[in-house]
Amino acid sequence: MMRTAIRLVCAAALIGAAACAAVATSLTGPVAGQDTPIRLEARRVPLGIGGATLAPGVTWAGGLVLRGPGLHGLSDLKMEGDRAWVVSDFGQLIRFTLRLDDRGRLTSADGALARPLTGPDGSILAPKANADSEGLAILADGRVLVAFERDHRIWSYGRNALDRPVALASPETAFPDNAGMEGLAAAPDGGWLVLGEGGGAWVCHATCGVPGTAPVMPADGFRFTGADVDPAGGWFVVERYWSPPLTMAVRVRRLSADGVLSPPLIQLRPPASTDNFEGIAAVATPTGTRLYLLSDDNDNPLQKTLLLAFDVSR
Numbered sequence: 175m176m177r178t179a180i181r182l183v184c185a186a187a188l189i190g191a192a193a194c195a196a197v198a199t200s201l202t203g204p205v206a207g208q209d210t211p212i213r214l215e216a217r218r219v220p221l222g223i224g225g226a227t228l229a230p231g232v233t234w235a236g237g238l239v240l241r242g243p244g245l246h247g248l249s250d251l252k253m254e255g256d257r258a259w260v261v262s263d264f265g266q267l268i269r270f271t272l273r274l275d276d277r278g279r280l281t282s283a284d285g286a287l288a289r290p291l292t293g294p295d296g297s298i299l300a301p302k303a304n305a306d307s308e309g310l311a312i313l314a315d316g317r318v319l320v321a322f323e324r325d326h327r328i329w330s331y332g333r334n335a336l337d338r339p340v341a342l343a344s345p346e347t348a349f350p351d352n353a354g355m356e357g358l359a360a361a362p363d364g365g366w367l368v369l370g371e372g373g374g375a376w377v378c379h380a381t382c383g384v385p386g387t388a389p390v391m392p393a394d395g396f397r398f399t400g401a402d403v404d405p406a407g408g409w410f411v412v413e414r415y416w417s418p419p420l421t422m423a424v425r426v427r428r429l430s431a432d433g434v435l436s437p438p439l440i441q442l443r444p445p446a447s448t449d450n451f452e453g454i455a456a457v458a459t460p461t462g463t464r465l466y467l468l469s470d471d472n473d474n475p476l477q478k479t480l481l482l483a484f485d486v487s488r
Contacts, residue, residue: 206336207267207289207298212244214270214286219480225446228484229439235464235483236280237447244268244288246473250310250358250400251453251466251481258283258481259312260453260468261320265291265298265305267335272466278459280466280483291320291331294338308452309358309400311366319366323354328368328378344368345376356452357401359409362431367409369398375433386433396425399451404428405458406488410465411435412454424451426465426484440465440484449480462487 219237228234247263253272260268270286290298291307299305309321309328316333319342326349329339344355345368357369365379375390376382384390392398392413400412408430415423423443428436442448453468463486471477 206331207292209287209289212268212286212288213242214245214283215241216283216481217241218281219447221482222446225443225448227438227441229437231462231487232439233485233487235278235485236274237480237482238280238283240283240479240481242286244286245479246471248468248479249308249356249452249470251455251468252310252312252402253455253457253466254312258455258466259310259318261291261307261310263306263308263470263473264302265300265307267291267307267320278464278485280481283481292339294340296338308354308356309368310453311358311360313360313364313366315364319358321355321358321368323349323356324351326354328355328358328366342366343378343380343382345370345374345378345382347374353397356397356399357411359401360403367401369401369411371397371399373398375429384433385429385431388433390429390433390435396423400454401429402454402456404456405463407431410439410454410456410463412451412467414451416450422448422450424448424467426454426467439486440467447480447482449478451480459485461485 216238219239221234248260252259266288268288270283273282275281303324306324307320308323311319318331318335321328328342328344331339353371355368356371359367361367361377368376373391396413396415399414401409411429413425425438426440449469451467452470455466457464465484467482469480471479
């Protein structure tokens with residue numbers, strides 16, 4: 175009887191030790207995925223003749239079509255200096271360098287690195303429904319935020335995206351499965367702006383609240399797909415109308431801090447260089463703001479990954 179009891183105690187101890195070892199292994203996994211160089215080919219594209227309507231003070235500043243096996247499904251874009259930060263529908267964080275000519279026009283891109291986004295336990299996110307990253311923001315303190323849809327959530331990956339992700343506040347809204355938090359951008363006082371694809375805007379800190387008094391909604395069949403901080407205050411917002419192959423269009427508007435959308439600054443539709451634009455980055459310049467727009471090719475060989483640049487004067 176005593177021997178049986180001792181065996182049971184030892185067995186329980188071994189099981190407990192194994193469980194602790196499993197937990198320890200989980201908690202000491204890789205903090206971030208491994209950066210890997212990926213092939214990036216950049217070819218210049220024109221804005222095109224017809225199909226583009228630019229507001230006064232907005233000018234074309236160059237464009238690229240990006241090609242490479244790791245450059246599909248790109249869903250948002252932010253800039254740090256000359257380095258582009260991008261997330262994809264496949265749970266990848268991609269960075270590459272933009273090259274400008276002596277007039278400041280976008281002419282090329284190179285030096286691409288990719289790493290898989292990981293979960294709190296250090297494991298690579300999978301399957302795609304758990305890895306569908308749609309929004310990206312870099313806060314003033316350097317924290318990198320990623321918004322996911324399907325499993326709707328916002329995670330902070332810490333400064334330079336090197337930490338284990340931690341969940342942050344997100345809107346308490348029942349988003350559709352494939353139409354969640356598409357727009358993500360820094361907001362004042364360490365907060366972040368969230369845009370729902372079908373409409374709605376929230377500014378989040380410990381909790382989320384709406385700017386202004388009326389819901390922020392796209393119109394005319396357009397949907398929100400991206401946002402970034404306007405250096406002059408408020409945000410720039412991307413809206414997309416997508417009904418291929420006959421109709422595709424994009425427009426960029428300002429969103430004020432009190433939730434008011436401006437008339438369009440940029441409007442694109444065929445035959446201008448147009449695709450499924452989802453990402454936007456705004457960079458302060460001596461004369462105003464440089465805007466970069468990035469398209470998501472849906473991993474479809476009939477579409478393109480476009481990166482277009484526009485200058486907005488003060």
